[in-house]
Amino acid sequence: MEEISWGILGTAEIAEEQVIPAIQKSVNGKVAAIASRNPARKATKLAEQFDIPTIYSSYEELLADETIDAVYVPLPNELHAEWTKKAAAYGKNVLCEKPAGLTALQVEEMVAACKSANITFMESMMYQFHPQHKRVKEIIAEGAIGEVKQMRASFSFPLEKPGNFRLKSQVDGGGSIFDIGCYTIHAIRSFLGEPTDVLFVEETLTADGNTDIAAIGIFEHKNGKKSYFDCGMNMSTRNEYEIVGTKGTIRVPKAFIPQADGEGIIELIPNEGPVKQEQIISDYYVEGVEFFTRQIIDGKDLTHLAEDTLNNLKAMDAVRNWKKQTETIRRCTEKL
Template structure:
C-alpha cells in the first residue's frame, strides 16, 4: 500500500481537530510533519504524535520526505504559500476559499499546473454520500422540476476582537467563510452555475467585515438560489431543494460530522408525507483519501480547478453587489 506523506502548514484548529486525525484514519495517508511560527509547534506535534515539527513553513517545504501539504492558513496567505509549496514540488490541499478573488485563484491554479503539482480546494462537505443521494432523488423526478434552492450557514461569534474572521485584510467576512459553501453546493447539487447575483450585507461598523450576507443567485438552468450566511445567528448548516411536487431538506449539509456519528440526514416531503434517510460518512477521512488517490492514481479531483474559479467568480459578484447595490451579471 502506497501512502501520501503530509506536512501541515499551521497549527490551526481545523488542522488539529479534523484534518490531522483524519490523516491517521485514512488508509493511504500519513502525517509526518507540522509547522508553525514559534516553539509551541513542538507541543502540538507531541500531543498529536506527529514525528517532525518545524518553526518555519519554509523549513517544512524543504523536507524531502513530504509529498503533499495541507494549508489551513488565513485566506490572504493562501496564494503565497500555495505557490511556495509548488516551488518545492509539493501537492496541495488548500482550505476554502482558495483565494480572495477569481484572478488570484486562477493565478494559483495556473502556477500549480506549470510546476506539475496537484491542487484542490478543500470543500470537504461534498464528499459526504448524502449529497450524491440528493442528486439521485432529484434525477428520479420524485420532487418534480426543481424551482428553488435555499441554503443557510451560520454561527454566533462571541469573540469578535481576536478572531481573524473579523479582519478584512486577512480575508474575513461571513461570505468568504461560510457563504462560499452555499454557492458551491448550489452548483454541485444542481449541476449548473450562476449567471446573476444580487446580495446585501450587514457590515461591522468597526472592521467593515460582512457579519451577515443575504443573496440571490440565478442559475443557467433557470433555478433560483437564495442563501444567507452569518456570524450573528444560531448554528445552522442546511439546504433545501424545492420542486413542483415536493422538497428535500438536508439539515446537516456542510458539517454532518457535528451530528452524532457523522450521520447525514435527508428529509423528503411529497404531498404532505415525509420520509427520512440517514446516511453515514467519515467526512474528513474521505477528503484525505480522495486527495491522496488523486495524487497516487492520477485520477479525477473531487473539486476541479474550474469549480474553484467558478466559485470565486460568484463570490466576487456577490461582494460587488453588496458594494454597489446592483444586480451583477456573472461572466461565464
C-alpha cells in the same frame, strides 16, 4: 507510491480538530511534519498529540523536506495563494483550506502554478465528500420532487469570541461570506449549476464597517431557476439546504459542518403523503483526504475540481461586487 507523507503548514484549529486526525485515520497517508513560526507553543503539543515526528520552525524548512509528498495549508485566508504557490514551487501537492483564494484571479494564479509544477491541487471543501449529497442528486434524478424550481442554502452560528480572526477586514479575507458563505454558494452551484446573474445582496457590517457579519443573496440560474443563500456569525447555528421542486421538497439539515456522529439526514417532503427520511453515516474529512491522496497515488487529473473552485470564487466575486455595481448603476441613472 502507496502512502502519502504529509506536512502541515501551521497550527490552525481546523487542522487540529479535523484534518490532522483525518490524515492519521486514512488508509493512504500519514503526517510526517508540522511547521510553525512559534513551534515551542502549539506545534509541540500537536506533534505529541498526533505522533508527528518532525517539527519545523518555518514553513520554508518543511517545504524543503524532500520526504514530504503533500502539504495542507490551513493558514489565514489572505496567505492561501502565497503558500500554495510556494509549495508548488517545491513540488508539493497541495490541499488548501477554503476559501482557496480571496478572488478568482488569485485562484487562477494558484491553479496555474500547480499545473506548471505538475502537482495536484485541491481546495478543502470537505462537506462535498459526505455521501448524503450524492444521494440527494439521486433522489432528484429519480423524479421524486419533480422539476427543480429553487434552492435555499443557510449557514450561521453565534460568534462569541471577541477579536476572532473571522472578523478581519474583507480585504484580508474576513467576514461571513469568505468563512461560511462559500459553502452555501458551492452547494447551490452543485445542484443548480452556475448562476447567470446576482439579483440581490445585502450585507450586515461590523461596527467599524470593515467586514460582513452576515449576508444574504439571490442568484438567477438557467431556465429561470432561483436560489437564495444566507450566512451569518450573529445568529443561531444552522447548516442546511433545501431544494424545492414541483412535486415536493428535499431538506438536508446537517449539510456543511463536521458532525461528531457523522450523521447525514435527508428529508423528502412530497406534496402529498408522509415525509420520508434517510440517514447516511460518514466521516467525510477522512473521505476527502483519502480521495485527494488516491488521486496523487494514481496520477489522476483533478482539473475539474480546480475549475469548480475557480467558479466558486467567481460567484463569490460577483456577490461581493454586487453592491458596488448597483451603486454605479444608480449614479448613472441619477445623472440621466
